[in-house]
Amino acid sequence: MEVKIMSSRIIKPLYEGNHSPITNSISLSVFDKITYDTHIAIIYAYRPPTPPNGAIEVGLQKALAVYREWAGRLGIDDNGEPAILLNDEGVKFIEAYVDSTLDQELPFKSSPSLLSFHPSWKPKVCPWVLEDGHEEKDSSEGVIELVQVQLTRFKCGSLVVGFTAHHFVADGNSTSNFLVAWGQACRGVEISPLPFHDRTIFTPRNPPVFEFEHKGVEFICKNFSKAHNFNHNSIVDNIVLHKVHYTVEFLAKLKVKASSTKGNNNIKPFSTFESLLAHLWRAITKSRRLSELETTHVRISVDGRHRLNPKVPNEYVGNLVLWAFPTTKVKTLLEEPLSYAAKLIHDAIKKVNNNYFRSFIDFANYKVKEENLMTSADINKDVYCPNVEVDSWLRFPFYDLDFGGGCPYIFMPSYYQAEGVMLFLPSYTGDGSIEVYIPLFEDNLATFKQVCYNMD
Incomplete structure (x- = not known):
């Protein structure tokens, strides 16, 4: 083409x-x-x-x-x-x-x-x-x-x-x-709702309260090297972007399995997102053939608009995301049932609450310059193994971009190569199914395909 x-x-x-x-x-x-x-x-x-x-x-x-x-x-x-x-x-x-x-x-x-x-x-x-x-x-x-x-x-x-x-x-x-x-x-329609532009609303407390650890999480020391000890081109050439489609029926069964715990039939079900992420965390870990003693975590984007108190309008223009980091050993992740991983994810997300966001705001305003820190986000990072990162676009109105001829037939991310960074998108079919984009090493892809639909 x-x-x-x-x-x-x-x-x-x-x-x-x-x-x-x-x-x-x-x-x-x-x-x-x-x-x-x-x-x-x-x-x-x-x-x-x-x-x-x-x-x-x-x-x-x-x-x-x-x-x-x-x-x-x-x-x-x-x-x-x-x-x-x-x-x-x-x-x-x-x-x-x-x-x-x-x-x-x-x-x-x-x-x-x-x-x-x-x-x-x-x-x-x-x-x-x-x-x-x-x-x-x-x-x-x-x-x-x-x-x-x-x-x-x-x-x-x-x-x-x-x-x-x-x-x-x-x-x-x-x-x-x-x-x-x-x-x-x-379409000649009045823009509604109007955006909320004020980025000065995140004021620190006086005195500040550093309730949580942010150094080593959102921030690292400026003298910390982000250099990678490998040949960039050879690594990228071995990464392929794979798309997986999960039907509504599969997701429903997965949610039931993730939410089932021995001895407790009254447990509140985990969300579809938590259940699917738990499943994929285990599937990717299996495909990587990691040491059982290695530690693995998931970096999960958490929107603060409805977690901060008072709530921030959904129309707020800017970034308002922090991250949850459920963490465990490879051996435990793979030997325990799916519900174990789902609970780790659920509990980690729950902790990124109003108190955590307020603690971050205080730390970012009072400690970053004082301790010579910088963001831990590294756009030059190509390989996240043994870890995983996920961004969910499931609730964003991307499919509502209508120029006057109807909604899009296709919506998708462009090509990207960051091994282990997943994107969750609602399927264009609109039936509740989910498409996941996952960059993996080519050597791991065959194994991943074998396990990505296996609930055992």
């Missing part, structure tokens, strides 16, 4: 009337600063009829006028703090064409060919930090667009939309809300 680039330009917010924005910048919150310094790429596919590119472009410009963060740039504010500069520099907008029908190219495989559907980007250090960890006061480095869009038309009239968004600006919840707003603007 050859994707031909027809045009590339920068488009800027389209303000109605004499609107003249006053705010110059938005300082990053403590949650923004600990996430990954990279773009996240997703892909949509639509059957015809679809609106013309011009209508989709204007809709994006209108949405950017409401979500100004995405049209800005990363930099330093007047107080010398990391910020999003609201300078309306705009987003990259590319038009492309494929001289075949969409049906001829389906199904889209999780392969490097997906990269041709969206603008390329290079992970880079944020503009306020140099590689040696010293602060950088020159924001000229932060010129990369925070959103990049590519519209690829097929001969049959089908449309593939490639979308990349920088993680410093927002998490999956916020980004999906922006995408819904883009569709509303294209």
Whole structure:
């Protein structure tokens, strides 16, 4: 499949009337600063009829006028703090064409060919930090667009939309809300609900309360080396992105099995997410053939919007995620029943509550500079073995991006190679089934395929 680039330009917010924005910048919150310094790429596919590119472009410009963060740039504010500069520099907008029908190219495989559907980007250090960890006061480095869009038309009239968004600006919840707003603007519908932009709401307590340990969790020392002692290209070449589909029937049986505990028939059932994650944690561990004495954990993203007290509006724009880390020995994980892993996951997530979030806010404000710490998130990490990381997009309205011709036929992440990092997505069928994307070493894939549907 050859994707031909027809045009590339920068488009800027389209303000109605004499609107003249006053705010110059938005300082990053403590949650923004600990996430990954990279773009996240997703892909949509639509059957015809679809609106013309011009209508989709204007809709994006209108949405950017409401979500100004995405049209800005990363930099330093007047107080010398990391910020999003609201300078309306705009987003990259590319038009492309494929001289075949969409049906001829389906199904889209999780392969490097997906990269041709969206603008390329290079992970880079944020503009306020140099590689040696010293602060950088020159924001000229932060010129990369925070959103990049590519519209690829097929001969049959089908449309593939490639979308990349920088993680410093927002998490999956916020980004999906922006995408819904883009569709509303294209359809001439009033954008609703409106975004909540205030990132100053996470104020530390006085005096602070460091109730939990955050050093070694969300933060590490700046002199800690993130270097990897292996040949990067040879490692990446051996990682394949595999997709697994779990039906509603399978998930229901798995949930029953995970929630069953000997001697206690009244236990509250674990969620579908907890049950499936427990199953996959064990399946991946089996496929890796690890030492029984090795320790393994799962890094689970936990949204704080409904965990903080008072609750943060769902319309909040920004990152508001911390992580749970259920941990155990390989031998125990594989010898104990599925309910053991499910309970570890459930209990770890439960601990990331209001108290934990408040403790993190206090620590991030009072201790990070004092102890010369930096985020533990490492975008250059390719291998998570013996551990696993999971991001769930099951509750985000990604499928609600409707430009005027209906909801997408396909929604999926772009190709990525981070061994052990799973993505949970609702199936496009809308029947409650789940699709999981899992990068694994090619040598481990055959074993994983043998056990990924085995409940024993």
